[in-house]
Amino acid sequence: MTDSPRSVAPLFTPFDVKSLRLRNRFAMAPMTRMRSPGGVPNSENVEYYRRRAAGGTGLIVTEGTYVRGPAGPSPDVPRFYGDESGEGWHKVADAVHAEGAAIIPQLWHLGAARGADPEFLADRPTLSPSGVDLDGAPLGQAMTDDDLAEAVAAYAESARLAQDLGFDGVELHGAHGYLLDQFFWERTNQRDDGYGGSIEARSVFPAQVVAAVRAAVGPEFAIVYRFSQWKGGHYDARMATEPDELRRILTPLVDAGVDVFHASTRRHWEPEFDEHERGLAGWTREVTGRPTITVGSVGVSTVFQSEHEVIDSTSQRLDRLVEQFERGEFDVVALGRALLADADWVDKLRTDRLDDVVPYVPRSA
Numbered sequence: 405m406t407d408s409p410r411s412v413a414p415l416f417t418p419f420d421v422k423s424l425r426l427r428n429r430f431a432m433a434p435m436t437r438m439r440s441p442g443g444v445p446n447s448e449n450v451e452y453y454r455r456r457a458a459g460g461t462g463l464i465v466t467e468g469t470y471v472r473g474p475a476g477p478s479p480d481v482p483r484f485y486g487d488e489s490g491e492g493w494h495k496v497a498d499a500v501h502a503e504g505a506a507i508i509p510q511l512w513h514l515g516a517a518r519g520a521d522p523e524f525l526a527d528r529p530t531l532s533p534s535g536v537d538l539d540g541a542p543l544g545q546a547m548t549d550d551d552l553a554e555a556v557a558a559y560a561e562s563a564r565l566a567q568d569l570g571f572d573g574v575e576l577h578g579a580h581g582y583l584l585d586q587f588f589w590e591r592t593n594q595r596d597d598g599y600g601g602s603i604e605a606r607s608v609f610p611a612q613v614v615a616a617v618r619a620a621v622g623p624e625f626a627i628v629y630r631f632s633q634w635k636g637g638h639y640d641a642r643m644a645t646e647p648d649e650l651r652r653i654l655t656p657l658v659d660a661g662v663d664v665f666h667a668s669t670r671r672h673w674e675p676e677f678d679e680h681e682r683g684l685a686g687w688t689r690e691v692t693g694r695p696t697i698t699v700g701s702v703g704v705s706t707v708f709q710s711e712h713e714v715i716d717s718t719s720q721r722l723d724r725l726v727e728q729f730e731r732g733e734f735d736v737v738a739l740g741r742a743l744l745a746d747a748d749w750v751d752k753l754r755t756d757r758l759d760d761v762v763p764y765v766p767r768s769a
Contacts, residue, residue, distance in 0.1 A: 410726050416754055419735055421663050421695055424463070424573045424626035426506055426736065429729070430750045431463035432456050433699050433740035434510040434575070434630075440482035443470065443524075445492030449482070450499050456743050457505035460750035463736065464500050465575055465628075465666075468512030469493075470524075471558035474531060475513040475583075477522035484509050484562040494569045506572040508628060511562050513555060515583030516543050516592065517636060531555075531583075533609075534594040538581045538635055546595070552609060555583070559613045560620040563627075573626030576613065578657075579668045581635030584610040588643055588653060589635065603649065607656040618661030628697070629657055630666035633684065639670065646677055651691035664695045666738065672700035673724045686733030698734035703742030703749055704764045722753075 419426040432453075440449060453464050469484035470476050483489045493509065500507040516532035520543055530544030531551050537543040547555070563574045578584035586592035587609045593600050599609050617627055631654075635641045644650035654665065667685040669676075676684040685698035702725065728734060742749045745764035752761050 410723050412722060412726060412753060414726065414729055415737065419462070419695075422573070422624050422626040424506060424508070424628075424664070426462040427504060428460070428462040428750070428754075429736045430461050431465055431697060431736050431738040432461050432743050433738035434465045434467050434577070435740050435744065436467050436481065438478050438480040440492070441480055442488075443479060443481065443483035444488050445482050445496055449492065450495050453496050453507070454499040454503055455747040457500040457503035457507075459743075459746075459748035460754060461505055461739075461743065462750075463572075464505055464507040465738065466496070466507065466509045468510045468577055469562070471511050471513055471555070471562045473513070473554055473558050474518065474522070474525045474528040475558070477514070477518050477524055479524045481512075481524075484511060484565060485558070490565055490569060493566075493571075497570050501570070508571055508573040508575050508626070509562070509566050510575040510577050510630070511559055512577045513558070513583040515586045517582055518544070520544065533583075533587050533592055533599065536592060536594065538586075538592060538638060540591050552599075552612075556609075556612050556616045560616040563617040563625075564620040567621045567625050573628060573663075574617065574621070575628040575630055575666060576617065577630050578610055579630045579632035579666075581638065581641075584613060585631065585635065588631075589641065590643075591641075603652045604656065607653060611656040611660040614657055614660035614662055626663045627661055628664040628666055629662040630668055632668035633676075634668075634670065647680075647687055647691055650687055654688065654692050658692050658694060662694065664697060664735075665689075665692060666697040666699065667734075669698070669700040672698045672702060672737070673721075673728070682731075683728065683733055686728065686731070689733060689735075695735040696733070697736040697738050698728065699738035699740070702737055702739050703761075704745075 415429045469482045472485045516537045518530045531547045535546040633642045665688045667688045685696040689696045741764040746762035
């Protein structure tokens with residue numbers, strides 16, 4: 405390496421929480437691929453995840469997988485229910501475990517982000533808290549009590565399947581303007597019943613999902629919850645403007661059974677609240693007492709959803725990451741685009757071979 409960062413050895417220590425046991429602090433972030441024809445993982449999927457595990461990653465978080473119902477628009481996104489999809493995911497989990505990594509599925513319902521003209525389950529309407537999209541425009545239908553109960557049951561069904569298939573936990577996708585996030589965000593939750601209004605009321609449905617998953621899998625199966633301030637196409641969106649609001653948002657999820665929070669940001673190093681240096685993962689750890697996963701432009705030279713290069717060198721960026729870890733801001737760090745470009749990124753860091761890393765290049769570059 406041309407310049408030596410501070411020691412990354414702390415990031416290669418084990419991490420355990422309940423059923424989740426990691427050999428190091430690196431996770432593969434979930435990234436949608438739409439390469440599962442008919443919603444069933446195939447041999448390409450098995451090899452894709454196996455390679456990242458073989459390359460040293462401690463935890464594989466799968467791409468978003470649909471729960472049962474009108475959860476998304478594409479028939480080629482993998483599903484996490486039913487015998488056929490379950491058989492495919494069993495092969496994925498076995499391959500990852502054989503390489504020494506842990507694996508959890510990300511359970512996904514897009515809500516209004518499914519759009520008005522889905523290919524998958526086209527005869528069923530798009531459902532969301534209030535029947536509006538992320539711009540507040542009418543789209544689909546507001547969820548009835550029956551719709552809410554069906555969605556809760558779908559998450560619980562998929563979580564139990566993950567446990568039965570030998571996965572190490574589950575992640576609930578509550579970020580980026582998808583269904584669970586739509587309940588938290590005032591723009592997309594305009595309900596006037598017990599599911600809308602105050603922060604506490606807007607947390608009721610996501611907390612019900614967590615509680616149902618906990619009931620389905622028992623007390624020792626790890627539940628990870630991914631959340632974000634930003635939404636798809638709305639990168640300046642904020643649900644919490646100060647730490648106490650963040651505490652009010654996340655506490656109901658803790659009480660319902662979340663073990664780990666995956667705090668999704670575009671730039672892991674940026675302070676979340678202006679007067680403090682902690683990032684979102686750091687503040688989440690502070691207000692909940694739960695372990696956290698940080699993420700956001702780790703190991704790449706561009707910022708997520710931007711083609712602009714970051715001036716910092718790789719060593720400087722790693723210095724910042726290790727500093728955050730040593731301050732106790734996070735427990736695990738997730739990488740997305742870096743692992744798309746180079747499945748061996750983690751092992752190359754461990755063995756001081758970052759000069760050999762295959763860099764991520766944006767498609768338009």
